[in-house]
Amino acid sequence: MDITRIEAAAARLAGHARRTPLLSSPFLDEIAGRRVLVKAECLQHTGSFKFRGGWSAISALDPEIRARGVIAFSSGNHAQGVAAAARAHGIPAVIIMPSDAPAAKVAGTRGLGAEVVPYDRATEDRDALGAKLAAERGLTLIKPFDEPLVIAGQGTCGLEIAEQAAEAGVTEADVIVCCGGGGLTSGIALALEARAPGLRVRPAEPEGFDDVRRSLASGAIERNAQLSGNICDAIVTPQPGDLTFPIMHRLCGPGLAVTEEEALRAMQAAFRHLKIVAEPGGAVALASALFRPDEIAGDAVICTVSGGNVDPAVFARALAM
Amino acid sequence: MDITRIEAAAARLAGHARRTPLLSSPFLDEIAGRRVLVKAECLQHTGSFKFRGGWSAISALDPEIRARGVIAFSSGNHAQGVAAAARAHGIPAVIIMPSDAPAAKVAGTRGLGAEVVPYDRATEDRDALGAKLAAERGLTLIKPFDEPLVIAGQGTCGLEIAEQAAEAGVTEADVIVCCGGGGLTSGIALALEARAPGLRVRPAEPEGFDDVRRSLASGAIERNAQLSGNICDAIVTPQPGDLTFPIMHRLCGPGLAVTEEEALRAMQAAFRHLKIVAEPGGAVALASALFRPDEIAGDAVICTVSGGNVDPAVFARALAM
Structure with a gap:
């Protein structure tokens, strides 16, 4: 870097x-x-x-890979940054959020055009769920910082x-x-x-x-x-x-x-x-x-x-x- | 204009x-x-x-006249705009405020370096007070809009x-x-x-x-x-x-x-x-x-x-x- x-x-x-x-x-x-x-x-x-990082990552993807969409784990700022950057690129965004996330955050992320997939913190494995969705749909994971x-x-x-x-x-x-x-x-x-x-x-x-x-x-x-x-x-x-x-x-x-x-x-x-x-x-x-x-x-x-x-x-x- | x-x-x-x-x-x-x-x-x-208008008026004054200072009637945004512009020019600002103005506004205007002169709305003539101060000290009146x-x-x-x-x-x-x-x-x-x-x-x-x-x-x-x-x-x-x-x-x-x-x-x-x-x-x-x-x-x-x-x-x- x-x-x-x-x-x-x-x-x-x-x-x-x-x-x-x-x-x-x-x-x-x-x-x-x-x-x-x-x-x-x-x-x-x-x-x-977070919009900066989301845009940076999505805009750098190969166009064919990008067109399939992106996925992120977040109930907060990273979710919204990725959702907005994806929408501006005209591609789908899937955001995996805990099912007990505040309604306002879910609504805010949906309002930016993302598909919100809830998971149960107690019973579901977030990473497994994300990997399954990514594989099925060819989504690229946008990590929050690393x-x-x-x-x-x-x-x-x-x-x-x-x-x-x-x-x-x-x-x-x-x-x-x-x-x-x-x-x-x-x-x-x-x-x-x-x-x-x-x-x-x-x-x-x-x-x-x-x-x-x-x-x-x-x-x-x-x-x-x-x-x-x-x-x-x-x-x-x-x-x-x-x-x-x-x-x-x-x-x-x-x-x-x-x-x-x-x-x-x-x-x-x-x-x-x-x-x-x-x-x-x-x-x-x-x-x-x-x-x-x-x-x-x-x-x-x-x-x-x-x-x-x-x-x-x-x-x-x-x-x- | x-x-x-x-x-x-x-x-x-x-x-x-x-x-x-x-x-x-x-x-x-x-x-x-x-x-x-x-x-x-x-x-x-x-x-x-209001800072724009205050700065515009003060910066256009003849330097000798400006050095004597400015005066304004306001308990709000115009007071603060004039006070900040006057301070940046290194000249005195006198702001005439009703004596029942909120303490926060008085403190805010004083905090920007202005001298706040209170007047009693019921018993004092604001304009006469301002004219007297302006004449005594050679202050220039900065009107709020006209x-x-x-x-x-x-x-x-x-x-x-x-x-x-x-x-x-x-x-x-x-x-x-x-x-x-x-x-x-x-x-x-x-x-x-x-x-x-x-x-x-x-x-x-x-x-x-x-x-x-x-x-x-x-x-x-x-x-x-x-x-x-x-x-x-x-x-x-x-x-x-x-x-x-x-x-x-x-x-x-x-x-x-x-x-x-x-x-x-x-x-x-x-x-x-x-x-x-x-x-x-x-x-x-x-x-x-x-x-x-x-x-x-x-x-x-x-x-x-x-x-x-x-x-x-x-x-x-x-x-x-």
């Missing part, structure tokens, strides 16, 4: 993905004690950066950060990235290595689900003790990916972790001062920038708001903090 | 105002029954388009709409604009007359406060019967301006008006599908596009979300609709 894969993805994404803005507010600067620049990926198509084409797609966000930070006069800073499996984090890190070497990526996670932070510290892949029970569900993954971890280990600074309350307070700050909607998992990087200033150095910090797909009731909790 | 004033304002604003994105979502298209493009001015500095430099600044939003609509392949459509005194509406109309003549501006207002709609229909300036009691307070003004009305009368199509409930529902739709924060007065154009489809013609409609400065409690009401 290197910058050429990301440049190729950027060429495929041109005119299809949005160039999301790098936002700021003097009120955020005051809270953080330094300049804060926010890459608003919640404004990407489907409300998260896939070079997906990493390259997410890396296009890093190309934009490099350009936009330079326009803002920032050439040295930590770039805090909301981190689940590491697709966005490793993609941005590769892009910045080539285009803005003074910008250093640092992953942000929820406290108690900081597998990437611990893995970076130990130098080997570490797992989370639990896989649910945090409001930042979109970025709770078992462990960093086999492809993403070596990239992060080579390029990233130390990880950061924040509490649920800090994530909610960052959502409210983004509402008040940037007028954007962040989901909890998409707010952990901003929360780190705002509420963990002593763990960051330098006059400026850049952070992603990586998604905004949040239930109104959860957002109302953030507003009431 | 013509396009040359707007072009001059755009040159002064370059590198200072944000080029806000033109957003869209297939889910909004489905609600509206046609393609919907949303100019997200809530993402402008200070959370509304001022060519302000109209020209708001018109820069129209230049961007013309370019972004063309990029999106839309050359004929109604452009629905949230309308108070008519500064944004007339500025956009002038810009589109010159740059995108197939795009026709139509003002949107709250029902019961539709002075511009009635004025356009009668051909003469009409007043609102009441001046408070609507959630869209930011765009409730007594009547269209003496400068803005002739421009709107010459260039605009029929006005639209929506209920408070429709404005709140549009705020929720912007939250769900665009991940942006709209205030009630900034959501009336989107509400018109979504919920009054029979009053609009054509395959596409463009609308402004003109501001996002909304109290969390009001936003929570929109989320609960």
Whole structure:
């Protein structure tokens, strides 16, 4: 994996993905004690950066293989990113979701033209179901993060950060990235290595689900003790990916972790001062920038708001903090 | 007033105002029954388009006069736009606000470096107070809409709409604009007359406060019967301006008006599908596009979300609709 894969993805994404803005507010600067620049990926198509990776992977497929369709496992942002990219390519998308997934997410994914196949978490084997469907229909699996084409797609966000930070006069800073499996984090890190070497990526996670932070510290892949029970569900993954971890280990600074309350307070700050909607998992990087200033150095910090797909009731909790 | 004033304002604003994105979502298209493009001015500095007009007016002042400072009457978006533009120019700003203005708005305006001068609505004459301060300190009054430099600044939003609509392949459509005194509406109309003549501006207002709609229909300036009691307070003004009305009368199509409930529902739709924060007065154009489809013609409609400065409690009401 290197910058050429990301440049190729950027060429495929041109005119299809949005160039999301790098936002700021003097009120955020005051809270953080330094300049804060926010890459608003919640404004990407489907409300998260996942559209980049989905488009990158689907657009790179051989046309005959692509025409048969794609399949993904997800109840969240990856599902919507893949569904929207598939629809724009005029091909079928099958999304395998747990049968107890929130109705809004199922409806949202169906609304983007995908066929949603429910499975019972207790009694069915998700991977076997997916393999059977893929074989029967000739569908190509689009993995959520541990896939070079997906990493390259997410890396296009890093190309934009490099350009936009330079326009803002920032050439040295930590770039805090909301981190689940590491697709966005490793993609941005590769892009910045080539285009803005003074910008250093640092992953942000929820406290108690900081597998990437611990893995970076130990130098080997570490797992989370639990896989649910945090409001930042979109970025709770078992462990960093086999492809993403070596990239992060080579390029990233130390990880950061924040509490649920800090994530909610960052959502409210983004509402008040940037007028954007962040989901909890998409707010952990901003929360780190705002509420963990002593763990960051330098006059400026850049952070992603990586998604905004949040239930109104959860957002109302953030507003009431 | 013509396009040359707007072009001059755009040159002064370059590198200072944000080029806000033109957003869209297939889910909004489905609600509206046609393609919907949303100019997200809530993402402008200070959370509304008012920064454009404030910057335009302040940047055009003679440097010696400018150095003495500016003054404005406002408890809302104009106050913040003027305060931020003044601070960036390194000059004092005095904002005259009713003493019962919400604490958050006072704090927000002070946070942008302005001196807030409270007055008692019951016992003090606001205009006399402002004239006294202006004379004593040599401050220049920045009017909220009926001022060519302000109209020209708001018109820069129209230049961007013309370019972004063309990029999106839309050359004929109604452009629905949230309308108070008519500064944004007339500025956009002038810009589109010159740059995108197939795009026709139509003002949107709250029902019961539709002075511009009635004025356009009668051909003469009409007043609102009441001046408070609507959630869209930011765009409730007594009547269209003496400068803005002739421009709107010459260039605009029929006005639209929506209920408070429709404005709140549009705020929720912007939250769900665009991940942006709209205030009630900034959501009336989107509400018109979504919920009054029979009053609009054509395959596409463009609308402004003109501001996002909304109290969390009001936003929570929109989320609960």
